[in-house]
Amino acid sequence: MKMASPLDEKAAPSPLPTERHKSFGRGVRNMDVVWRDKINAYLRAHRYELVRSLRTLLSAPFSSVITILVIAIAIFLPIALVIIVNNIQLLGGNWDGRPKMTVYLQLDASENxxxxxxxxxLALPGVESVNYIPADQALEEFKRHSGFVDILYELDENPLPAVLVVVPDKIGLSNDGSKVLLRQIETLAIVDSVQYDLGWVHRLNSFMALANRFIVVVTLLFSVGAILVVGNTVRLGIENRRREIIVGKLVGATHSFVRRPFLYLGVWYGLGGGLVAWLMAELGLFALSGPMVELAALYQANFQLQGFGLINSALMLVCSGLLGWLGAWLTVAHHLDEIEPL
Amino acid sequence: MSSVHFDQVYKRYENGHEAMRHVTFQVNRGEFVFITGHSGAGKSTLLKLIMLMERPTRGQIFVDGKNLKSIGSRAMPYFRRSIGVVFQDHQLIPDRTVFDNIALPLIISGYPDKDIGRRVRAALDKVGLLKKENYYPIALSGGEQQRVGIARAVINKPTLLLADEPTGNLDPELSNEIMELFMRFNRAGVTVLIASHDRSLVQALNYRTLQLEHGSLIEEEVVA
Structure with a gap:
């Protein structure tokens, strides 16, 4: 099956091949006219099928809606996953993305x-910068960022030690380098304990990588599902319109002309499915956002669910349309050649 | 200048049936020619070969001087638009109106809507169905359906008109009406080739006749 580029569609108003060739020899101005006619005819043909295919879709609203819903569900699941993972990532992003080493000092350590x-x-290998947080400041920050304000007011004295926040460089982040650095800091007399959140970051990162991989696999699987659904629906459409295809071929319809209504049908199914999936996602977010804000407020945190965004939504719709088109194209490529007038 | 020229055309179907055995003839531009013979004699095959529904096993066919061998599958739709074909079983689309059925070749060729309306109504007028443009084919009689088929066949203003048993299931009176239509197009300069097994009809009309038997051209009558 050859792919026809738009320019292959020689739907010129002069039906005779010989006439067409003749008209090419009439000089530049006429050639422009011929091309304008061709482009007009091409656009007209598309407008015609655009309207016709929509009408076909609406003429059987029940089965169209069923097909669109099936596609919508297939598209909705990956979207939902993407939104969930994005929001988890956002929650995680409330930490500074860079891993730090938190060095707790002895409670009685002097300022000097x-x-x-x-x-x-700071002089140790593997250290990029060191930030000193005095005990008072640590308490203030703790009050601000955690949900335990009330308990803290009950305490007479500051339970928190002074902290050195060590930002490691590349060497300090590597598996071996980080171990050496950790050991060197721990041996200092003034140090009480060291908490290195590198493990957490690694774990979160690999979880996200896994989640993203999972999303890719699910998206691929469900896209194939959507393509198959469109393909199957279009196949039924081809069977129902067998007569029309044969007659068209008999009176001089090109392959692209015969294909076009089904490709449009596929695009409508895909777009419809994408639109419904998008609506489902937005409705879901709307339903969840209230409880989510309440939940966040319970932890005295400020967190809002993030949706899909305008650009991503548009992109998703385009992809849905393309999926529908692809499903229709694969079916049409496979079945239309079989239908020949005998 | 010949409009249709068969040169030693031989057609053998995959099942071994020899439908056309070394047929040679020539139809000149503007001629009106009947092809007769019993069913299975090769009349339909002959027409199918001209409109590229079949390809000859051997031999060559020229239409308007163009060797059909040179027309590939890509150029075939454009070639088909240049000839009008009337089918025995009408080949109308049941869920489209008379108007839409006749307009199909024009839509395929990409004509603007206003031209389509004008030309379809002109064609409907010629076949006397102007009042039935919004009917569906099923609501029409056999003769009317055949006339819709004829209107569609001539809508692209072809120079060559083929018809396969156009009066097949019609009573003599309707047959004469249909033939009268073909004769009118012929007088306007269209080359007409009609396959028919109806000897009486053919003889009554006194046109040149090619008679086929078992795929061979056995008799060529030229009636003065």
């Missing part, structure tokens, strides 16, 4: 000793 230790740590 701390500043010396800061310089020592």
């Amino acid at each position: 000793a701390i500043l010396t230790a800061k310089q020592t740590v």
Whole structure:
């Protein structure tokens, strides 16, 4: 099956092949006219099928709606997954994306000793920067970011130690380098304990990688599903319109002319499915956003569910249309050649 | 200048049936010619070969001087638009109106809507069905359906008109009406080739006749 480019559609108003060739020899101006006629005829043919295929779709509203719903569900599932993972990522992003080493110092450490230790740590290989957070400041931050404000007010004295936040460089992030650095910092007398959240970051990152891979697989599977649904529906359409196809071929319809109504049908199914899937996702988000804000408020956090965004929604619709087109094209390529007048 | 020229055309179907055995003839532009013979004699095959529904096993066919061998599957639709064909079983689309059925070749060729309306009504007028443009084929009689088929065949203003048993199931009076239509197109300069097994009709009309038997041309009558 050859793919026909738009220019293959020689739907010129002069039906005779010989006439067509003659008209090419009449000089530049006439050639322009011929091309304009061809382009007009081409656009007209598309407008005609656009309207016709919509009418076909609407003439059997029940089966069209069923098909569109099936496609919508196939498209909705990957969308829902993408939205969920995006929101988890967003939650995770509330940490600074970069892994840090939190060095808790002895509660009784003096300011001078701390500043010396800061310089020592900064000089270690694998360290990019060191940030000193005094105990008072740590308490303030803790009050601001956690949900335990009320408990903290009950305490007489600051339970928090001073902290050095160490940002490792590339060496400090590597598996071996991080171990060495950790050991070196832990051996300092002033250090109480070290918490290295590198593990967390690694775990979150690999979870996200897994989730994304899962989304890709699900998207592929469900896209194939959508393509098959469109293909099957279009195949039935071809069977129902066998007579029309044969008559068309008898009176000089090109392959693209015969194909076109079915391709449009496929695009409508795909677009319809995409639109319904999008609506389902938006409705779902709307339904969840209220409880989500309440839940976040319980933790005194400020978190809002993120939707799909305008550009992604548009992209998703285009992809749905393309899926429908592809499903129709595969079927049409396979079945239309079989239908020849005898 | 011949309009249709068969040169030693031989056609053998895949099942071994020899439908056309070394047939040679020539139909000149503007002629009106009958092809007769019993059913299975090769009349339909002959017409199918001209409109490229079949390809000859051997031999060559020229239409308006063009060797049909040179027309590939890509050019075939454009070639088909240049000839009008009337089918025995009408080949109308049941869920489209008379108007839409006749308009189909024009839509395929990409004519603007206003031209389509004008030309379809002109064609409907010629076959006397102007009042039935919004009917569906099923609501028409056999003779009317045949006339819709004829209107569709001539809508693209072909120079060559083929008809396969156009009076097949019609009573003599309707047959004469249909033949009268073909004769009118012929007088307007269209070359007409009609396959018919109806000897009486053919003889009554006194046109040149090619008689086929078992795929061979056995008799060529030229009636003065």
